[in-house]
Amino acid sequence: MISSQAQIGENVTFGKGVIIEHDAIIGNNVKIGHYSIIETGTIIGDNCLIGSHVKLGKSTARNANMISNKDEEIFPLTIGNEVIISDHCVLYHSTIINNQVFIxxxxxxxxxxxxxxxxVIGRQAIIENQTQIGKQVTIQTGSYITANMIIEDEVFIGPCCSxxxxxxxxxxxxxxxxPIIKKGAKLGNHATLLPNITxxxxxxxxxxxxxVKDVNARETIIGVAGKLLDK
Structure with a gap:
């Protein structure tokens, strides 16, 4: 089902059972796989590939025990050009995915x-709300990126980090x-970062x-709890 109020660019292809809700904007040369849902107002740039069973622009649902920010700005999910979003992904509203990102x-x-x-956002990675991720960052399979976090450019996060x-x-x-992870830092597999450290x-x-505490530029940390490796 494609809403008559959606804006569809040139050379856009749809798989079976795709739903495009009203006021969605889809650029040129976009391919959308089977049974994907593009929710109201979502913006997709040119030359994007959207997999099957993907949900874009999902609304937030909370119960009484969940933390909410009543002052947060609400706007449509915005996806840049040449973005690849693989099968079974879920992206919420009020998020910005810049050009040439792979999910x-x-x-x-x-x-x-x-x-x-x-x-690059790896398979089964989870990115929580109000987190900023820089350019050319790699977050590998199964890593958990908490809310209210900053990841600067060129950071590498290995599989299953927390x-x-x-x-x-x-x-x-x-x-x-x-945590704040500064430019070019690297985390090995299964590394764990506690709150409010840099x-x-x-x-x-x-x-x-x-x-458990701040790490200085160019230091190497190993062990539990992490200890400074002699230079």
């Missing part, structure tokens, strides 16, 4: 997120602050390390 199968990206140009933003666990939304530029966090 792997089964990934989830919440609202109020920005993903910079040429970045980050957190609530030091006291279920603190009611007060003082939630995820990983300096071009620092390296070894596989399986648990990082």
């Amino acid at each position: 792997g199968d089964l990934a989830s990206i919440r609202e109020q997120v920005v993903v910079g140009k040429n970045s 980050t957190s933003n609530d030091k006291y666990m279920k603190s009611g939304g007060k003082n939630l602050k995820g 990983i300096g530029e071009f620092a390296i966090i070894g596989a399986g390390a648990i990082v």
